[in-house]
Amino acid sequence: MTSMATNFTLILVLFVIKWSASDSTCPSYCECYSLRTQIVADCTSKMLAAVPNGLPLNITTLRLGYNNLTQIHNSTFAGKSLSLLERLEINDNLLCYIEPGAFHELTRLTRLDLENNRIRLLHPDIFLSLSRLWKLILNGNPLALQEDGPFLVAPQLKVLELERCEIGEVPPLAFQNLSELHTVRLANNRLTTVNLQGPYLMHVAVGSNSLSEDGLVLNSPALIVLDLSECGLRRLPENVLRTTPNLQRLKLEQNLLSSLDVGILSMIPHLRMINLTGNEVTFLHVDIFQHNNELTHLDLSKNPLQLSTDGGFIHSSSIQVLSLAACNLSRVSAETFRGMPNITSLKLSDNKLRSLSNLTFSVLPNLEYLSLDGNRIFTVLADFVSGLSKLVYLNLSRNPIQLSTDEPFLKSNSLNELILDECFLETVPATTLRLLPNLTSLSLSNNQLPTLDVQTVQVVSDLNHLAIDGNPLICDCPLLPLWQWCSIRQCEKSIVRCKRPRGRSWVVLSDLVCEDGSVSPSEDFDIDLEVEMVDIPIPSRRPPERLTI
Template sequence: MMIKPAISLILVFLVIGLYASSDGNSSSFNTTIDCNSCPASCNCDTEGSIHCTEKGLTAIPPGLIHCERPDVIILNVSFNLIQNISVDDFNGLPNLERLFLYDNLIDDIEEYAFSDLTSLELLSLDGNRLTTLKPNVFMGLIGLKSLLLYSNSISSLPVGVFDDLISLIVLALHNNRLTSLNPQLFANLPNLQRLYLYGNGIRDLSDSPFQHLSKLTLLYFSSNNIIELTNASLAGLNSLRTLVLRTNQIRTLSHDVFIHTPSLTSLYLDSNRIRRISSDVFSPLTRLQRLVLSNNLIEVVEDRAFSELRSIVFLYLRTNRLQSITEKTFHGLFNMQQLIMYDNLITSIPGNAFRQAVNLRRLWLQDNRIECLNEKAFAGLNYLQLLQLSDNRISYLPKDVFQYTPRLTFLLLISNRLERIETFPFRNLRYLAQLALYKNKISFIAEGSLENTNRIYYLQWNDFRTNITQDNMIVCDCSALWLQEYLRSNRPYYETVLCGYPIEVRGQRLRSVDIANCTKGLKVSVTPSSEVNYVQSGACLELQCKANQNVDVTWKRIVKGSEQALEEDHSSFCTNKSVDNCGNTDTEGLLVLKDIAAADQGIYVCTATLENVTSSVIRQIQIGEPPVIEKSPISVVARDPPSYVIFEAAARGNPPPVLKWYHNSNEIDFKNTTKMYLTSNGSLIILGPQFEDNGQYKVVADNGAGSVEAAASLTIYFRSACNRGSGCSNDGQCLPVHYCRCPDGYSGDGCEESQETAPPSTTPTTPLPSSGDYYYSGDYYYSGDYYYSGDNDYKRKKRGVAYSQYDYDFTDMSVSSSRKKTLGKQQKIKQNIIKRIRNNAELRKKI
């Protein structure tokens, strides 16, 4: 009878043992949980961190589930095999601040799983297998600041899933499978500042999904499938500073797309399919500092498209399809420091293209199709330090083209089509440290081209990695002696100036070559003096070479790096096409080419030798494209004198033609007139036209390969006293257009006022407004503080009173020294007029 109590006692111990075995997740009946020690398979430190990474765990360690661990602040269970998170997994960690669960196999999280973690600030669930989230999964996380859900497979999110996250600052949802965003998804995230959504498949933002995120400062939305941005796309983002939209499918930007983002400082729109930048799309972004538009399909940037970006510092336009820029493309970018435009299709740089980018430091224009540079292409760039023009088609550098860049330090012209440098383009670049010219065909550089450039550290003339026959070939004769002396005296740290001619010194360093005695003064010259001769196909060209001493001259041609003799016939050096010259009777040293074709293009050398002293001159022959008028001026007839008259004109050709204007067969000297203004594209503006401005106007475009002209007339009918029948007093002549030309000593609408009897000051009548910047009253045209009267008599206005009359004839610029001050005032008048015209909306559309 005593056996039963013993058996019962044994059973009790067995049950206790089994219970202990079950709670300890162990096969041993004797295993128990020690909540005061570091959980098995984990590493702990004294600062409240527990790290259980890469341990092959399939669940949260038992030492955490059934224990109160108020000391734990950081828990890292990443890189394991955990699949599920249950509601009891973290209920003993009331002070946990950071929880790392990334790179597991989690595909399910129970609702309220983190509800006890009221102190949690960072939750990392990235790199798992989540496809969606339960509505209340983040319930209770009112202190959470960073939620990382990226690199899962989330395709949908229930509305309200983030409602408890009132303190959230960072939300990372990138690299998932989202295709849309409910407009209420982020409705209760009042403190969110950074949102990462890149690498999804979101197609549309038209429902204003960010309308509640008034504190968001960064939105990373690249690599989605957005096609269009509309007014609603960015609604609510008043505090946004950085917007990344690269690598989408954006084709158009509506004119009001950025009105909700006035605080933007960085905008990334690269790698989209944008084709056009309209003039008003960026207008609201007055604080923008960085704009990236690279890798698009941009063909057109409308004038003044960036004019409101007064804070811009970096502008990226590389790898697009831009074919041209104008002087208004970068209008208003006064603070821009870097402009990156390489890998486009730009063919030319017009004058004043960057004039308003006065703080530009670096300009990348390589890998375009630039053939010509306007002599004022870089006007205004006083602080430019780096200019990259490599991999273009530049064959000619205008005289002093870099004079507007006095601080230029790095100039790269690699892989262009330069053959001669005779216009002193590098002169006075005192800060120039690197000049890269290799992979051109330069055979001559004029003496003085490197004047005041004694800081050059890298003078890269030839590329040692390529065959010399494929690179520049300097003619190492007396004409290069100055360059040799420059290299020897300045000794650039790295220079590669090699000889290409004469043949016997080919490939040798110019600095080391022994150039023969040049003291004999032998010199040859070629007529015409143009270094590059552009001719039409099929035309005839004569080049006459003569020496300054009684020696013979010879013509040779450089073909594939070798000299090729030309045929001689009756003292004429001719191609084998014809021995007949083109009409020149002086055949001494005459090179004649008739019916010029593409095969005749290239370099020709005229050489004279005197007692082992050689002098050579090289000329380049290139088939040019005669100019073609693209826009012809249109005749103007006006009943009343307008504020200005504009004759529009434009021409193209190779080389680019020079446009000259003529008034009644007399060429207009724009440097010596304050009345007429020539725009960068060749149009003519006449400011405040008078009777003497009537007549015929002709524009002539000439580029050496040909010339073309177009004409128009100006007829303005002036109304004055004689038009009303009163006649002209004091023998004044009433002209056919009813305009009184007064004799000396008389003035006024009808010549009724004597200069001797006229009052010392007059108050103009109420001005009649006209079309723009000027208004007309009697014989006065007003503009700013000045107005002018009659035959260019200028008066200054002060407090409504005219005084200090100046007589000045626009057509006579030979003024005495006593009137230079007057001339200066007239220039100020012109500048004021031009400024007002540039601000005239009607005129801006025309030029």
């Protein structure tokens, strides 16, 4: 059993105590159990046409998802004595009608999930008696919002999800009786206009809608997160930024923005993260973020950027995470990054870079994570990262790199993880890692290696993770020393198959006896398509692969 499976089993043992099958307090077609602080009755996927009788009186969570319920009447929960119920899930049913007083007796309800039903209309007062309800999920219902009145009256509702509801407009009065609302999700509707206001509104997501030029109206001074992805925007909505002065995270992925006006972001001085992935940005003024001294994350991936002739780019001393992946860049220089000296994570994946000077990243003394995968880099100067004393992660995968037969590949006293996957490597010389004394993880997956000389890895005393899967390995005596080294060093688990013997795991090496009489030191490995190397967990130090805000 794998460690993951063992951990999962332990979690179940510790946190789940099931009723016996014969317990009369739980309907036979449901499963009742205790999960942490919740008493759960799980009746999902039982083809139920009605809420079952005989539910335990002390349940706090009732799961009725993936059944055939079509209506909920005032009598549905009446008399069932579910006064302790806090969470109710009726997602993925056939609900088309809910009577206004249906939830009247569920006074302790805090979360209600009605996702993916057929609900078109809800009475505004249907949740009025639920003074503790704070999260309502209505995604995937063909809802219609009233034009001249409130959508719902729910005094304590804080999170409202209305994604994929075919809504065409959010009228000004729609949410006026939801005074405590702080999160609204309206993505993937048919919205052209949205009018939202509220003193506590902090998170608004209206992505994947075709908003008109001035179709978004927000009066939310407390707003922190705004998602405007895939809205067809050609310019930033100035009226929105003016009324959201405390905005910290702005998502603008997959729009039609070609530039940003200098000064427009000065209206949101507390901006910390901005995602512009997949727009049409070719140029940004060097001082575009001069008023955003709290900005730490900038994602410009998948934009056709054109750097100035002198190589200069953005000036911002606060930016720490920068992604310029898939920007069609054929060159970068020290001038590109000189104005951003505090970058710790830089992603330049999937560009057209061919060479790198040893000065390219010299202006980034705090750089820890560098991704250069998917470029056209052929040769790498050994000292191109030698001045980066904090660099711990370097990804050079998917580059046609040529390794010197008699010179070290790189020089770095700080590098912990090196990835050279899919580089068409046919050999890795013994000198390759000689000047990487603190390397702990090396990935050589999916190259063209028939074998790997154990001397290549022996020079690095702390190396404890080696990935060589996806290579056409010849599992015979020349590879045996590497198997022995990996066994003794307890490398992390890796799936490795041989080209010869065809399709076999390299575990076959454990039974191999070579001319000198040497054999594998272990006969207890799992003879499966895996090599079990255990008990040395490696902290995962990965850079943010994409900006998530």
